[in-house]
Amino acid sequence: MRYKKTGILLVNLGTPDAPTADAVKRYLRQFLSDRRVVDTSRLLWWPLLRGVILPIRSPRVAKLYQSVWMEEGSPLMVYSRRQQKALAERLPDMPVALGMSYGTPSLESAVNDLLAQDVDHIVVLPLYPQYSCSTVAAVWDELARILGKTRAIPGITFIRDYATDHDYIKALAGTVKASFARHGEPDLLLLSYHGIPQRYANEGDDYPQRCRDTTRALVSALEIDPDKVMMTFQSRFGREPWLTPYTDETLKMLGEKGVKHIQVMCPGFSADCLETLEEIAVQNREVFLEAGGVKYEYIPALNDTPEHIDMMQALVTPHC
Structure with missing residues (x-):
């Protein structure tokens, strides 16, 4: 099938919106509620998560975030936005959206952004080099949930991983x-x-x-x-x-x-x-x-180095 317009969807795990206990608690609640991440019985897990883990871990983790927080925000978000911008500059005719499995910008907002630009094909690149059910499969699950509410779904190319690319x-x-x-x-x-x-x-x-x-x-x-x-x-x-x-x-x-x-x-x-x-x-x-x-x-991680953007471009362009 020949598509009219392709968009690129970059996906990463996510991060709290601020280095505060409340923001960390919101993020961890969503992250640790995903069955792909923790598959313990909800009957056992919910009381433990809400009554013990979140109240105790959130303030501790917030202090750790404060130690690495950058002027522009959370390091993961800063580098992810830079990656998005750099790839978009390489592919001027294709919308490039960024979505996070947990936190903001949500995966759903990123998909909706692409659909609003009349994209009829989405190349999904989860930025996890090695597949795992707890990361890549969680993206697949959420993508299916999002598109399950849409009458006309776009074509999807899903890059499972790139461990030996x-x-x-x-x-x-x-x-x-x-x-x-x-x-x-x-x-x-x-x-x-x-x-x-x-x-x-x-x-x-x-x-x-x-x-x-x-x-x-x-x-x-x-x-x-x-x-x-x-x-x-x-x-x-x-x-x-x-x-x-x-x-x-x-x-x-x-x-x-x-x-x-x-x-x-x-x-x-x-x-x-x-x-x-x-x-x-x-x-x-x-x-x-x-x-x-x-x-x-x-x-350091590859972050937004030119070589990393080269890799992203090479991964997605054969599917466009």
């Missing part, structure tokens, strides 16, 4: 090489991915494999000794087992074993956010140094 790996390799040139080659390059419950993988989520695919492709592109690269998983939540090895425990172990210099990259994040700028760049740095490490550098 050539331009993505090239961009990652470029940032690693730049970091090595600036700080010296470390004893170990640690690739830390966001974790998911091990149970999700046992039930069919191929996220761990997609992370391994990215790691393998990046090691090849860097032409580095595989023994100098390690893959871990961060940000576990709750009591059930998550994907291992855990990033924080690994950094502690490496420091205690005498590893002196580590550089850490988070290939699963298309934009820097609280998780990379505070948990990885600050908290985990302290873990490593307190365990005996000497040098620790965080390698």
